[in-house]
Amino acid sequence: MSAILRDLRYALRALRARPGFTLAAILTLALGIGANSAIFSFVEALLLRPLPYRAPESLVWIADFIPGFNAEMTSGADYLDWQEQSRLLSQVGAFDRLSFTLQGREQPERLQGTRVSPDLLPMLGIKPAKGRGFRPEEAKLHGSPAAIVSARLWERLFGVSAVPSGQLLRLDGQAYPVVGVLPRHFVFPGSPDIDLLVPLQLNTAVEHGRQQLSILSVVGRLRPGATLEQARKELQAISDRAAAAAQAAPALSPGGPALAPGPRRGSGMQFRTLGGPGGPGARRMSLDSQVRMVGLHEELVGKVRPALLLLAGAVGLVLLIACVNVAHLLLARAAARRREIAVRAALGASQRQIVRHLLIESVLLGLAGGASGLLIALWGARLLAALTPPDLAGSLLPQIGVGVNGPVLLFTFVLSLATSLLFGLVPALSAARVDLREPLQATAASGLGRGRGFLVAGEVALASVLLVGAGLLLRSFARIQSINPGFRPERVLTLAIDLSPSGGYDSPAAQAAFFSELAQRVEALPGVKSTAFGDSLPLSRVSRIFRGLRIENRPPRDPREQPEVMLSAVSPGYFRTLGTTLLRGRAFDARDASAAAPVAIVNRTLAHSFWGDEDPIDKRLSIGGQPWVTVVGMAADVHREGLTAAPKAELYRPFLQSPDPYGFLAVRTAGDPALLTAAARREVRSLNAELPVFDVSTLEDRLAATVAARRFGLLLLSTFAVLSLGLAALGLAGVIAYAVTERTREIGIRMALGARRGDVLSMVLSQGLVMAAAGVAVGLPVAFGLSRLLGSALYGIAPSDPITYLAIPLVLLTVALVAAYLPARRATRVDPVVALRQE
Secondary structure (H helix, E strand, O other), X not given: OHHHHHHHHHHHHHHHHOHHHHHHHHHHHHHHHHHXXXXXXXXXXXXXXOOOOOOHHHEEXXXXXXXXXXXXXXXXXXXXXXXXHXXXXXXXXXXXXXXXXXXXXXXXXXXXXXEEOOOHHHHHOOOOOEEOOOOHXXXXXXXXXXXXXXXXXXXXXXXXXXXXXXXXXXXXXXXXXXXXXXXXXXXXXXXXXXXXXXXXXXXXXXXXXXXXXXXXXXXXXXXXXXXXXXXXHHHHHHHHHHXXXXXXXXOOOOOXXXXXXXXXXXXEEEEEEEOOOOOHHHHHHHHXXXXXXXXXXXXXXXXXXXXXXXXXXXXXXXXXXXXXXXXXXXXXXXXXXXXXXXXXXXXXXXXXXXXXXXHHXXXXXHHHHXXXXXXXXXXXXXXXXXXXXXXHHOOOHHHHOOOOXXXXXXXXXXXXXXXXXXXXXXXXXXXXXXXXXXXXXXXXXXXXXXXXXXHHHHHHHHHHHHHHHHHHHHHHHHXXXXXXXXXXXXXXXXXXXXOOOOOOOOOHHHHHHHHHHHHHHHHOOOOXXXXXXXXXXXXXXXXXXXXXXXEOOOXXXXXXXXXXXXXXXXXXXXXXXXXXXXXXXXXXXXXXXXXXXXXXXXXXXXXXXXXXXXXXXXXXXXEOOOOOXXXXXXXXXXXXXXXXXXXXXXXXXXXXXXXXXXXXXXXXXXXXXXXXXXXXXXXXXHHOOOOOEEEEEXXXXXXXXXXXXXXXXXXXXXXXXXXXXXXXXXXXXXXXHHHHHHXXXXXXXXHHOOOOHHHHHHHHHHHHHHHHHHHHHHHHHHHHHHHHHHHHHOOOOOOOOHHHHHHHHHHHHHHHHHXXXXXXXXXXXXXXXXXXXXX
16 A cells, blocks of 8 residues: 555655646546436436336336327227226326416416326326325316315415415416426326426226227336236236227217317327227227337337437547557657656566556546546536437437436546556557567667557547447438428417417307407508418417228228328418418418308328329318318428428318317518517407417427427437547547657658658658558448447438548548648658757
C-alpha cells in the first residue's frame, strides 16, 4: 500500500506538471464517458428499472388480436369471461381511456381520464395518497359516480391541504364526488397524462351477449408457477368457447358484417356492428380473435428497446474512439519519458513496478474523466428527456424521470475504471519494455510506429460505422420529407370541440348548425382566408374505420377481404382549406344539405380498390346496409396517419348529412396561424361558454410530430457520428504531428539533399491517407453488416444504399486529408540546418 500511495502521489505531480496533456485526456474521456452515462440513464430507467408496481414481474398485458381487421380490440365480453373463468390468473383488471370536460369553473377544461375496474389499482399495488379507492358497487351499471384524481390536478383545483371528503367535480354535466387522490409519482399503464379515474361500469348482460363491443385494455397477474404461454392458451380456449357459442346463437338483426366506431370521446372508443346490435360482425370478429399476452413491462417499453440499444451501441463506439485517442497521448508521452523510464529500470525498478506506476496515472485520468463526464451526463440526460418525443420515450418516461441516480453513478465508475485499463494498458506495457543497452539515449528516431497506425485505422473504421448509419438515416429522412402528404400544411390552424358534454346539441341539426355558425364567425376574422370543419382531420388520430362497403350492382364481398375504409364527415370548403386536390367531379356545397340526396366523395385508393380504372362519378355505394349514396367527386389520396403510412381508402360525407358532436375546425390564414388561437377561442365562448377548445395545433406541427421520433434518432446518431469523426480526425492529426516530430532529422536530411517542400508535403499526407484508407476498408464491411439493424428505421432506401457507401468514404478521406494537412505543412517548414543539429 505504501508503494501504491507513493506512486499515486508521484502520478498526481506528473499530471500537474503537464497540464496540457492532462486536460486534453480528461476532456476526451469526459465526452465519451458522459455520453455513455447519459444514454445509460435512459436504458436504466426504461429497460432495467422494474415497473413501480407490486411484484411487477408477474403482471401481463392481455389483448385480442383480430387478424381480419389487423387490430387489437379486446371486448368487454372477453374481459368478463377471463375474469370469471381463468385459473392461471389470480387477478384481471381492465380500463379504457376517455376525455371529460371539467365545467363549473371560469373556463371549461378538457381532462384526460380513464375508466378502471375496481380491482385494477389493488392489483397494481397502488393505494390512494388521500381518501380511498373504488368500491365494487360503484362499478355496477348505473352505480353512483366517483372520481380519483391525480395529485397534480388535486393541488391545482383544491390545494395541497384539502381533503377529498365533500369535494365535487362537474364532468360533462354530471357531479362526481372525489373519493381519493393518487400518489404524486403514480404511473398509469400506457397513459402518461391521466388526470382522473372513474369506475368502469359495464352492462354484463349486453357484453356477454356480444350485443355491443366495449373496447378495453386488460392487465392480469399470473399465479405463482404459471407461465405466459400456459395462461395465453387458457384464455384462448375461454374466448374460443364463448365465440363458438355466440356464433351458434341466432343473430338479432340481419345487418352486414361491418365494423365501425360508435360514440367517440377523446381517445376512448366504443365499437358497434353496423346493421344492428349483435350482428354477424361481432360474432365473426370474436371467433377469429387470437389472444396475445406479453409481460406488462415488455408492452410498455418493448417498442423503444431497439432504438435505445442502437443508441447505446453508437455511443459505445464513440467511447472506444475516445479511448484510442487517449492511448495515442499516452504512447506519445511514454516515448517522451523513455529516458526517465530507462533510469528507473537501471536503478532497479521492475517491469511490474513501471506498469503499475503508469496504470495509476491512467486510472487517475479515467476517474477524472468520469467525474467530468458525470456533469455532461447530468446535463445531457435532462436535455435528452426534454427533446425525446413521446413515441420514442414510451409512456413511462414522463413519470419515472431520467437522471443521474445510484445505478448511473455505479455505471460511470465502472466505465471509468474499464476505460482506464483499455487505454492505459498497452502504452504501459510498451513503455515498460526498455532496452538497457541504450538506457540514457536522449532521443530515438522511431518514426510513426506500426502500432499507432493501427490505432488510427481503427478510429477511422469505428467512425465510418457511425457515419454510414447516420448517412442512411439522413437519406431515409430526406426521402420521407419529400413525400407529398396530399394536403398543404402551411398556415393552417386546427382545434377540436366536443359538443356532447353540453346540453342542447343532441340532435344532428343542432350539431351541424353550431359548427356552421362557428366556421362563419371565424372566417370573418381578419387574416383568415378560409375555414372548414369535420369530424376528423389528417394527423388528428381520430377517425372512423369500417369494412363492409357494398357497391351497387355487384355481389357483396366479405369485409375481411376488403380494405379498411376511413369515413370522414366534412364541410363545404374542406378540400380548399386543407389544400387537397379534387381530381374529378365536384366538392360539397350548399346543395348537399341534410334533406338532400345522400352523396359522397371518394379518394383515389378507394376508387381503384372498388372500381379499378372505371370513373367512380355517379356510382352508388352503401355503408353497412344504409341507403345508397351517390359518388359526386374523387379526391387525391391523403396520408392521414403520417408520411410513412400508406394512404387508406377514404370516404367523405357531407357534415350536414352526417353530423357528429365531436368536430375539428381548420382555419387557413394569411399569416402565422398561431396568432389566431385566442380569437378562435373567443368565438367558441361567444357561442357557448361551457365548451372547451382543445387539441389546438397547426397542421405543420401535427405533420412534424409524425416524424419526431425519426428526427430525434437521426439527431442523436448524427451527433455521435460527427463526434466520432472529430475525435478520429484529432487522433490522426496528433499521430501525424508526432511522426513529424520524430522524423524531423530525416526530413531535414531529405530537404538538405534537394527534396522540395511539395515532396515532403505529399509524403506526410500520404501517410495520413493510407491510415484513413485502411480504416475505411475495414469499417465499410462492418458497417454494411451492422446496417441491417437499421432496417425498420429506414424508409425508401435499402441498408445497402450505394449513394451512402460512396459518399461516406469521400467524407472520411477528405477529413483525413484536412487533419493531416496542418502537421504536414509544419513539416515543410523544417530548417535543414536546425534539424541536423538535433543529434
